[in-house]
Structures are given as C-alpha cells and as structure tokens.
Amino acid sequence: MNFSMFFYVAAGGAIGALGRYGVTSLASTVLGHGFPYGTLIVNVAGSFILGVIIEVSALAWSPSPEIRAMLVIGILGAFTTFSTFSLDMVTLMTRGETAYAMIYVAVSVIFSIAALWAGMTITRAIIS
Numbered sequence: 090m091n092f093s094m095f096f097y098v099a100a101g102g103a104i105g106a107l108g109r110y111g112v113t114s115l116a117s118t119v120l121g122h123g124f125p126y127g128t129l130i131v132n133v134a135g136s137f138i139l140g141v142i143i144e145v146s147a148l149a150w151s152p153s154p155e156i157r158a159m160l161v162i163g164i165l166g167a168f169t170t171f172s173t174f175s176l177d178m179v180t181l182m183t184r185g186e187t188a189y190a191m192i193y194v195a196v197s198v199i200f201s202i203a204a205l206w207a208g209m210t211i212t213r214a215i216i217s
Contacts, residue, residue: 093155094154094155094158097155097156097158097159097163098158098159098162098163098166099163100159100163101158101159101160101162101163101164101166101167102162102163102164102166102167103163103167104163104164104167105163105164105165105166105167105168105169106167106168108131108164108167108168109131109167109168109169109170112127112130112131112134112168113127113128113130113131114127115127116130124189124193125173125174125177125180125181125193128170128173128174128177128197129193129196129197129200131168131169131170132169132170132171132174132197132201133197133200133201133204134168134204135165135168135169135201136169136200136201136202136204136205136208137204137205137207137208138165138168138208139161139165139205139208140204140205140206140207140208140209140210140212141208141209141211141212142160142161142165142208143208143209144208144209144212144213144216145212145216148212148213148216148217149216174197177193178190178193178194181193
C-alpha cells in the first residue's frame with residue numbers, strides 16, 4: 090500500500106470537491122434551481138478534461154502514477170458526480186417531471202461522451 094498515493098488522491102479530491110461546489114453554486118445562482126444545471130456542467134466539463142488528460146498522457150507527457158491518480162481519481166472523481174446525477178434524475182421523476190428527467194439523461198450522456206471525444210480530438214490535433 091502506497092501512502093503517498095493516498096495523499097495525492099486526497100489532495101486532488103479536495104481540489105475537485107471545491108471546484109464542483111463552486112461550479113454548482115454558480116450555476117444555481119445564474120441559471121436557477123429548477124433543473125440540475127450544475128451537475129450537468131461538471132459532468133460534461135469533467136468528461137472533456139478527462140479526454141484532454143488521456144490524450145496528453147498518451148502523446149506528450151507521462152505523469153507519475155501519483156500525479157495521474159491525483160488528476161483522474163482525485164480531482165475529476167470529486168469534480169464529476171454520477172451519484173448526484175442519479176439523485177437529480179430520481180428527484181425529477183418523483184416531482185412528476187418525466188420529460189425533464191428524460192431530457193436530462195439524454196443530454197448528460199450524449200454531451201459527456203461528446204465532450205470526452207472532443208477533449209481527446211482537440212488535444213490530439215494540438216499536440217500531434
């Protein structure tokens with residue numbers, strides 16, 4: 090067991106959690122509380138950033154296992170949030186907002202996958 094790895098993941102988790110809090114708070118302030126905009130934004134942005142990290146790691150930079158764990162598991166793991174996505178979905182359903190719930194699932198999945206692909210493609214174009 091590598092205790093320095095725990096430190097890197099924990100430090101990254103703190104950064105990611107603070108980022109998530111900031112983004113979701115700002116989204117609620119600017120866009121309102123009626124739709125889970127904050128969760129949608131962090132999941133799509135996190136997918137894009139993961140795409141960038143994957144391509145940078147493959148093409149131009151070999152981070153240490155600790156730095157990679159800090160970035161991917163710590164920061165992005167705390168920043169993005171599938172559990173909150175699931176809660177938002179159930180909340181919309183229990184409020185009887187089935188159409189919004191279905192739109193939320195479709196947009197979240199499609200945009201997050203597209204953002205990951207875009208992050209990889211843009212990074213590959215810049216670095217290659």
